[in-house]
Amino acid sequence: MSTVTTDTPKSGSKFETKFDAEAFAMNVARAMESGGKALAAYLKPRESGEVQDRPPAELAEVVKTFTSVAEYWLSDTSRSSDLQTKLAKDYLDLWGSAVRRMAGQDVEPAIAPSPRDKRFADPEWKSNQFFDFVMQLYLLTTKWAQELVRDAEGLDPHTRRKAEFYVQQVTNALSPSNFVLTNPEVLRETMASSGENLARGLTMLAEDIAAGKGMLKIRQSNPDNLVVGVNMATTPGKVIYQNEMMQLIQYSPTTETVLRTPLLILPPWINKFYILDLKPEKSYIKWCVDQGITVFVISWVNPDKRLGNKSWEDYMKQGPLTAMDVIEKITGEMKVHTAGYCVGGTMLATTLAWLAEKRRQRVASATFFAAQVDFTHAGDLLVFVDEDQIAALEQDMKTAGVLEGSKMAMAFNMLRSNDLIWSYVVSNYLKGQQPSAFDLLHWNSDATRMTHANHSYYLRNCYLENRLSTGTMVLDNTLLDLSQVKVPVYNLATREDHIAPAESVLYGSQFFGGPVKYVLSGSGHIAGVVNPPASNKYQYWTNDNIKDANVAQWMKGAVEHKGSWWPDWRQWLSELDPEEVPARAVGSDAFPPIEDAPGSYVRVRA
Secondary structure, eight states: OOOOEEEOOOTTSOOEEEOOHHHHHHHHHHHHHHHHHHHHHHHHHHHTTSOOOOOOHHHHHHHHHHHHHHHHHHTSHHHHHHHHHHHHHHHHHHHHHHHHHHTTOOOOOSOOOOTTOGGGOSTHHHHSHHHHHHHHHHHHHHHHHHHHHHTOTTOOHHHHHHHHHHHHHHHHHTOGGGSGGGOHHHHHHHHHTTTHHHHHHHHHHHHHHHHTTTSOOOOOSOOTTOOBTTTBSOOOEEEEEEOSSEEEEEEOOOSSEEESSOEEEEOOSSSOGGGGSSSGGGOHHHHHHHTTOOEEEEEEOOOOGGGTTOOHHHHHIIIIIHHHHHHHHHHOOSOEEEEEETHHHHHHHHHHHHHHHTTOOOEEEEEEESOOSOOTTOGGGGGGOSHHHHHHHHHHHHHHSEEOHHHHHHHHHHHTHIIIIIHHIIIIIISOOOOOOOHHHHHHTSOOOEEHHHHHHHIIIIIITOHHHHTOOEETTEEOOGGGOOSOEEEEEETTOSSSOHHHHHHHHTTOSSOEEEEEESSOTTTTTSOOGGGOOOEEEEOSOOTTOOHHHHHHTOEEEESOSHHHHHHHHHHHOOOEEEOOOSSOSSSOOOEETTOSGGGOOO
């Protein structure tokens, strides 16, 4: 049944659509039916006992933090009165300007959104007086709430950081762009389709709650034609070793000769390794193979409760240390080039310090992709780190054995909630638009679990106590000292990183004992790393001076290079070790191939 009719417009005008009341009534009925299914999908696991609702531990943190802010403003009558007066004056000024605009006067807005704020990009937010008023009212209220935190005296830095973060989450959620009646784009779509968008959207909402087993699992990508091993992670190779913690993949050579020293890549276990092997045109792994490098990659297990007691030490010994032993037996090379991404880089740094203390020379060079070894400037994730929050999380993890990947994914999404949460709420459930098939976002939603012992060690030793850079971290009864790490380091940061801020990576560069090349890439934590040369996107900066400098100072002496940093890294690798040997076969008699890459561990979904 057609739900939209159109009239032939006058010359030069836009097509107009007639609202179909009958179709609208049918679509509302469909939407209500889907709403009932969504409610049923929410209630079913609770009725069966699969899900037990209880107030989230984070709620207590929010209340405690906002109470600290409120105590400052409410402790003084004149202070709280001034606060109310300021907001009332802003509202009255906005109302006055709105009235003058209705009278035909040209009036400057009381407040305007940032040009980069995509929520208010539609022209009707400014051209329509109602939407313009609602938008300005929201922006003024948001500004007032942010100033409440900014101007509250006596808050310790951590409480202020938490308050700023929580205010941002609340105000993002309450944006008028997130509601049907106050979003001009959604209203136009609703009228044009006679409500079919809402029927489609609530159908997707019901499906996403069912997929999340009673929790909303927002789809960020259409999974059609995005299958690991079929459309992504397709670089030819074999799993040549596995244990309970990881599979080790060796990739098939595509060149007649290769660098003598092989490369071992340590991806994060918070996410899956195929971020470095998306579609072939984006694959860093394929590019390395095509550059004449023998590439080995660790594919971490997606752990369950049985592996809950696996610690940071277990990950190190059964991960990179075991991989180095296997690589030596296959290639005959005692040393490897290494690369670690995000928390995989932090693991690599601890492994290097452990090897240095044991006086074992296994590594020729170390490359870090958006990885931290010092957490002084660790950014927004510090919001989730203090003794109370970690203790509460540890209690939950101890019961379950693992931290569910969905919880970590939500924490990362909250760092950019407008882009990674609310934009999809609007497009999926209000506009009824199926998201496009996007390999990166499909990977982002392919969550992994974390063992409670490993994650607890990471949070306490790195984020909470910052032990690695201060030389007080103990691993395997060994005191770690980064200054004893003498291997050459290529330390890549990304300029817009919310997870491993460029400032943090630069500061961390100073703790290594050998030569460090700090490189700053354009874009963020993913796109700044996964930036193939053929795309000709972004840029990177180099500057040999990393001592006693922050990023702003470092940038003053930096040289900008257009495009990808990948060729610069490959040149750096060749200068360290240019010797080549005939391309190697995959595996050996002692380590025959077990299965085709990308292996079975990566296919386990949480």
